[in-house]
Amino acid sequence: MNVLLQMLPSILMIVSPILIAAVGGLISERSGVANIALEGLMGIGAFMAATTHVLLEQSFPYSIPLALVLATLAGALFSVIHAFASITLRADQIVSGTGINLLSTGITVFLCQIIFKQERTEPFRLGMLPGWGGIYPTAWIALVVLILAWYMLYKRPFGLRLRACGEHPQAAASAGINVERTRYIAVILSGALAGLAGACLVLTQTIQYTVYTINGAGFIALAAVSFGRWLPKGVLGSSLLFGTSVALAIYMVNIPSLRFLPSEFFSVMPYLITLITLVIFSGKEYAPRAVGQPYDKGRS
Amino acid sequence: MRSYMENYAIEMTDITKIFPGVIANDHVHFQVAQGEIHALLGENGAGKSTLMSILFGLYEPDSGHIKIRGKEVKIRSPNDATALKIGMVHQHFKLVHNFTVTENIVLGLESRNILGNLDVRKAEKRVQELSDLYGLAVDPRSRIESITVGMQQRVEILKILYRDADILIFDEPTAVLTPQEIDELIEILHRLKAEGKTIVFITHKLKEIKAAADRCTVLRRGKYIGTVDVKDTTEHQLAEMMVGRSVSFKIDKQPPRIGEVVLQIENLTVLGAKGVPAVRSLNLEVRSGEIVGIAGVDGNGQSELVSAIAGLLPVKSGRVLLKGKEITHSRIRDRIESGLGLVPEDRHKHGLILDFKIDENLIIKSFRRPPFSNKYGFLQFDAIREHALRLITEFDIRAGSGPATPAKSMSGGNQQKAVIAREIDLSPELLIVAQPTRGLDVGAIEYIHRRIVEERDKGRAILLVSFELDEVMNLCDRIAALSKGEVVGIVAAEQADERHIGAMMAGMVMEGGTHA
Amino acid sequence: MRNTRKATVTDRFLDFITQSEAMVSIVVVLLGFLVGTILVILVGRNPSGMYSAITQVLTGWDLRRGTWNARYIGEWLVMSLPLILCGLSVAFAGRTGLFNIGAEGQYVAGLTAAQFVAIFGPQIPFLHWILAILAALVVGALWGGIVGILKAKYSVSEVVATIMLNYVAYFTSRVLTMMIPGANTYRTPTYPQTARLASPFLEQLTNGSRLNYGLYLALISILFFWIVIGKTRLGFSLRATGLNKEAARYAGINVNASITTAMAISGAFAGLAGAVVALGSFNYGRVLGGLDGYGFDGIAVALVGNSTAWGTALSGLLFGMLKSAQPLMQSRQIPKEITAIIMGLVVVFISLRAGVRMLMEWRMKEQAKKGRVIE
Numbered sequence A: 001m002n003v004l005l006q007m008l009p010s011i012l013m014i015v016s017p018i019l020i021a022a023v024g025g026l027i028s029e030r031s032g033v034a035n036i037a038l039e040g041l042m043g044i045g046a047f048m049a050a051t052t053h054v055l056l057e058q059s060f061p062y063s064i065p066l067a068l069v070l071a072t073l074a075g076a077l078f079s080v081i082h083a084f085a086s087i088t089l090r091a092d093q094i095v096s097g098t099g100i101n102l103l104s105t106g107i108t109v110f111l112c113q114i115i116f117k118q119e120r121t122e123p124f125r126l127g128m129l130p131g132w133g134g135i136y137p138t139a140w141i142a143l144v145v146l147i148l149a150w151y152m153l154y155k156r157p158f159g160l161r162l163r164a165c166g167e168h169p170q171a172a173a174s175a176g177i178n179v180e181r182t183r184y185i186a187v188i189l190s191g192a193l194a195g196l197a198g199a200c201l202v203l204t205q206t207i208q209y210t211v212y213t214i215n216g217a218g219f220i221a222l223a224a225v226s227f228g229r230w231l232p233k234g235v236l237g238s239s240l241l242f243g244t245s246v247a248l249a250i251y252m253v254n255i256p257s258l259r260f261l262p263s264e265f266f267s268v269m270p271y272l273i274t275l276i277t278l279v280i281f282s283g284k285e286y287a288p289r290a291v292g293q294p295y296d297k298g299r300s
Numbered sequence B: 001m002r003s004y005m006e007n008y009a010i011e012m013t014d015i016t017k018i019f020p021g022v023i024a025n026d027h028v029h030f031q032v033a034q035g036e037i038h039a040l041l042g043e044n045g046a047g048k049s050t051l052m053s054i055l056f057g058l059y060e061p062d063s064g065h066i067k068i069r070g071k072e073v074k075i076r077s078p079n080d081a082t083a084l085k086i087g088m089v090h091q092h093f094k095l096v097h098n099f100t101v102t103e104n105i106v107l108g109l110e111s112r113n114i115l116g117n118l119d120v121r122k123a124e125k126r127v128q129e130l131s132d133l134y135g136l137a138v139d140p141r142s143r144i145e146s147i148t149v150g151m152q153q154r155v156e157i158l159k160i161l162y163r164d165a166d167i168l169i170f171d172e173p174t175a176v177l178t179p180q181e182i183d184e185l186i187e188i189l190h191r192l193k194a195e196g197k198t199i200v201f202i203t204h205k206l207k208e209i210k211a212a213a214d215r216c217t218v219l220r221r222g223k224y225i226g227t228v229d230v231k232d233t234t235e236h237q238l239a240e241m242m243v244g245r246s247v248s249f250k251i252d253k254q255p256p257r258i259g260e261v262v263l264q265i266e267n268l269t270v271l272g273a274k275g276v277p278a279v280r281s282l283n284l285e286v287r288s289g290e291i292v293g294i295a296g297v298d299g300n301g302q303s304e305l306v307s308a309i310a311g312l313l314p315v316k317s318g319r320v321l322l323k324g325k326e327i328t329h330s331r332i333r334d335r336i337e338s339g340l341g342l343v344p345e346d347r348h349k350h351g352l353i354l355d356f357k358i359d360e361n362l363i364i365k366s367f368r369r370p371p372f373s374n375k376y377g378f379l380q381f382d383a384i385r386e387h388a389l390r391l392i393t394e395f396d397i398r399a400g401s402g403p404a405t406p407a408k409s410m411s412g413g414n415q416q417k418a419v420i421a422r423e424i425d426l427s428p429e430l431l432i433v434a435q436p437t438r439g440l441d442v443g444a445i446e447y448i449h450r451r452i453v454e455e456r457d458k459g460r461a462i463l464l465v466s467f468e469l470d471e472v473m474n475l476c477d478r479i480a481a482l483s484k485g486e487v488v489g490i491v492a493a494e495q496a497d498e499r500h501i502g503a504m505m506a507g508m509v510m511e512g513g514t515h516a
Numbered sequence C: 001m002r003n004t005r006k007a008t009v010t011d012r013f014l015d016f017i018t019q020s021e022a023m024v025s026i027v028v029v030l031l032g033f034l035v036g037t038i039l040v041i042l043v044g045r046n047p048s049g050m051y052s053a054i055t056q057v058l059t060g061w062d063l064r065r066g067t068w069n070a071r072y073i074g075e076w077l078v079m080s081l082p083l084i085l086c087g088l089s090v091a092f093a094g095r096t097g098l099f100n101i102g103a104e105g106q107y108v109a110g111l112t113a114a115q116f117v118a119i120f121g122p123q124i125p126f127l128h129w130i131l132a133i134l135a136a137l138v139v140g141a142l143w144g145g146i147v148g149i150l151k152a153k154y155s156v157s158e159v160v161a162t163i164m165l166n167y168v169a170y171f172t173s174r175v176l177t178m179m180i181p182g183a184n185t186y187r188t189p190t191y192p193q194t195a196r197l198a199s200p201f202l203e204q205l206t207n208g209s210r211l212n213y214g215l216y217l218a219l220i221s222i223l224f225f226w227i228v229i230g231k232t233r234l235g236f237s238l239r240a241t242g243l244n245k246e247a248a249r250y251a252g253i254n255v256n257a258s259i260t261t262a263m264a265i266s267g268a269f270a271g272l273a274g275a276v277v278a279l280g281s282f283n284y285g286r287v288l289g290g291l292d293g294y295g296f297d298g299i300a301v302a303l304v305g306n307s308t309a310w311g312t313a314l315s316g317l318l319f320g321m322l323k324s325a326q327p328l329m330q331s332r333q334i335p336k337e338i339t340a341i342i343m344g345l346v347v348v349f350i351s352l353r354a355g356v357r358m359l360m361e362w363r364m365k366e367q368a369k370k371g372r373v374i375e
Helices: A002-006 A008-030 A038-056 A063-088 A093-116 A137-155 A157-167 A169-174 A179-205 A217-227 A232-254 A263-281 B048-055 B078-083 B101-106 B120-134 B149-162 B179-194 B206-212 B235-243 B302-310 B332-337 B347-351 B358-362 B381-394 B412-425 B442-457 B469-475 B498-505 C009-017 C021-042 C048-059 C070-095 C103-120 C127-154 C158-178 C200-205 C214-231 C233-243 C245-250 C255-281 C294-304 C309-324 C326-330 C338-350 C352-369
Strands: B008-019 B022-033 B037-041 B063-068 B071-073 B086-089 B167-171 B198-203 B215-220 B223-229 B261-271 B277-287 B291-295 B317-322 B340-343 B430-434 B461-466 B478-483 B486-492 C003-005 C187-190 C284-286 C372-374
Touching: A002 A008, A008 A038, A008 A137, A008 A157, A008 A179, A008 A217, A008 A232, A038 A063, A038 A093, A038 A179, A038 A217, A063 A093, A063 A179, A093 C294, A093 C338, A137 A157, A137 A179, A137 A232, A157 A169, A157 A179, A169 A179, A179 A217, A217 A232, A217 A263, A217 C158, A232 A263, A263 C127, A263 C158, B008 B048, B008 B198, B022 B037, B022 B048, B022 B198, B022 B215, B037 B048, B037 B179, B037 B206, B037 B235, B048 B167, B048 B198, B078 B086, B086 B149, B101 B120, B101 B149, B120 B149, B120 B179, B149 B167, B149 B179, B179 B198, B179 B206, B198 B206, B206 B235, B215 B235, B223 B235, B261 B302, B261 B461, B277 B302, B277 B461, B277 B486, B291 B442, B291 B469, B302 B340, B302 B430, B302 B461, B332 B340, B340 B412, B347 B412, B347 C245, B358 B381, B358 B412, B381 B412, B412 B430, B412 B442, B442 B461, B442 B469, B461 B469, B486 B498, C021 C048, C021 C294, C021 C309, C021 C338, C021 C352, C048 C070, C048 C309, C048 C326, C070 C103, C070 C200, C070 C214, C070 C233, C070 C255, C070 C294, C070 C309, C103 C127, C103 C158, C103 C187, C103 C255, C103 C284, C103 C294, C127 C158, C127 C255, C214 C233, C214 C255, C214 C309, C233 C245, C233 C255, C245 C255, C255 C294, C294 C309, C294 C338, C309 C326, C309 C338, C326 C338, C338 C352
Parallel strands: B022 B223, B037 B198, B037 B215, B086 B167, B167 B198, B291 B461, B291 B478, B340 B430, B430 B461, C003 C372
Antiparallel strands: B008 B022, B008 B063, B063 B071, B215 B223, B261 B277, B261 B317, B478 B486, C187 C284
């Protein structure tokens, strides 16, 4: 237990990007649009942040905040593709999301080749610095993001309407709500948050962007949304749980009692846990009812 | 009482609306006086829903004018209609299942506090005010998924009253209600009228028009037939206007030659959607050579009964026997092999695979056996095609490209004929037919009724389930009235009296004359 | 009183490109190439490099040097094999109404099983690699079948379940492979020769490429898919279940069994892909350091091929061509990721296939609502 407490800053470091991305996934899914492109969008954000920071770190003191902002914007922009495809053109949301994941790996490394003449970004000198208690600022960012999301979804009229779009878009439409516009906003928000999450990840956990940087964090975020039953509190809990598991995989070398286990045991935990809970709770009933279905104005 | 010239709430003049292939509204006139309850009557396809959809802004007319409260307007969208204080209570409710009553009512027009946040307390108060004012009993804090259908409808009504609707349109409001809830609704309509609202309701139920409406406009095949004062008009007269001919209620058929018991249902209990029993200790038997009808209002367990017999729903307790053999928990395929045929209630959901061609659909229950498959498991396409050709000819199914026609490109009537053709061709000992003529035109209906009687004369046992009491009374030899999952009485067709059966359906009378 | 309006250029264009599924696929691929070419130009490189690399891979002609070498064609085919097989995997599931994003995990499962049999199996010529292939088929089928059962019995979404299982397979594969005696953190000892899929005939035919018996296995797979889906009772049940599960149930088809069977066969295809790569392209087992990606690429292949047997085969060849041209592009100053970008674009555009059709239906309805008919 003591060891876990000592590891807390590292755990939070790993949990934060997962939580931010998961909140993004939550918003998108609650509005009715499945977004499995979180992985790819995080990649875009990570690439953008790493590139901005490494190019500007010598000359510009605020390169890290700028990197975060640009990464958020990049994620938002890229997610417009998914939004356009799945909302306006009523494409299959899973397929469109998969496409974005494929595109993201392609475009990021492509641009690395152009800018840095190699398949990764140049390593930057110094990433984000930990603050009070050894905890990185990303943990606070994640917390703020979660609270803002909760506030929006449950205290603001916009949130009520967004949730209606995810449960029964025809009911929302008959109440005068513009379902397509609401869903666009939700998807773009989720893209922005995924981009931000990727930036947080690359600036705290490593020194450069490569194809292996994200390495499944986006899918863990998806699992966190599902395991968290599409509720902000649940998403917080599941992100903490899964993040801890991932952290253990990396840091277990420091825990003698666990050293006999292969690191893969911890790496696989988030996925295994999600799978088992899906079976136990046959999770379908918790998902927003209309998620994954293109909104068809014609149907009544 | 004749000239409301200055006081028309709604005036729709010379409305025409054409869809590809059909003239939905043909120079229709429709006038509703301020503060009256006005019924819009017509068969399926008469054009009443289209007309009201135009009024509510879902469609725009090809020609004609609309005046609301004396002013000429153009209604291009539901938002325009709402702004004109027109509200519509749809047949299929548009409620978010896991929101509360209050949240559903204020959605889109939410009460806010100073900070711009949702003000739940203010909203609930307003909902309670409206509820008390109009006598629409609801619990503002309940979630939609846990309230009755009747209360859900009241929530829909409150939704439009919350937006200050003055003109209320109801689309087939009683289709989903129990008889008691229907009476409650009619009271609500009178209460709304007393508060000065103008009400239009679309229906094809003559009794309700007599009970609730002041005047009634009749449409037939897109044309305006006439408007009458309800208290001066009989149901028979309304029926004649609706159908266009003197309505005779009997089909020509021989007396039944009844044989052995084919279907035996003993104390059957089936759980419905929310874990509540939909079918309760039901007992029934059907013999060969007879048609037994199940009469009841939608939602009293008919669908669950049929599904349980067919094997689509599990049985909680009780037994189902087919020709003496117990099939209560048998696999669906075994039931089919044992001689059970079903023309399902929803042909798109269960009856057909729309993306398959018609020949594939016609063998969907028999594809495993020769001649359609050989012993190695390969499909025999020639045999499949021949089979389809035979059935298309015999049943006069209109399929544009013959056996290779995709099912989805066929009309509803022909799709239904195909389903019936398939089932009859399998020569089942027991044929269950659920809502066989829903949504079909008169010609198709007559054909299907004739074939059903033919099968009965061949010695099959037929169980007919229909919401249309007329259909049940015309076709069946015996009629079982279903109410809340139980058979409350069985009468022979000759002795059947519509009022008596209606009362049984309402659960008010048990066979033998004892009141519940 | 019917208003009509003349069909505009847009209408005619949309009608043309949606006239058949094959046409839609072709248009989408061309669009992907177009955007890719524009992107290459935008970053200041010469797109002709892209196309000459592709030509070289398809025909063996190196346009720069004017030489011909069949080896490029062989490598193209080698690269296409796992893509075709993973494509068939996703396509088979797709025809049954399931979206199998788990081909990646099933591929890993098959690969791992094949590697094990390669190391431990009897060193009898032909029998050795046949056993390895069988092991891959069985393990792949099991990995896919689990998903089928989860979906059928517990209504677990196959999308989430397969993503999770992909990672479970990956990590399990690492642990298991590292347990092989003599293995280090990235490879096992070299296989015995009898375990390899190498075919001297094919290698000679293509001037020393790695083309192997996997080619025949792929052909058999394509035929199997085509026959089973289109011509057998089983295929009929699967297609019915995929198009309308409720109607299939009503007709007496065992829907749960159909779903499980479909996922198992789908998993077997992907497992076979893993075996073909493990035993055809390598002569030692690998401890995977990352996901090979063929499973995900298989999604693109199946989509472009519209989940048909021959469409998927052609589409697999297309993407194989793109992938095998990568090193050649790199040497012509074109970053090789352009192929991944084109593939990603193709998937995004293809997801519009259903959307475009819906859009057209919606346009017709809207026009009809406004009372206008397009002639």
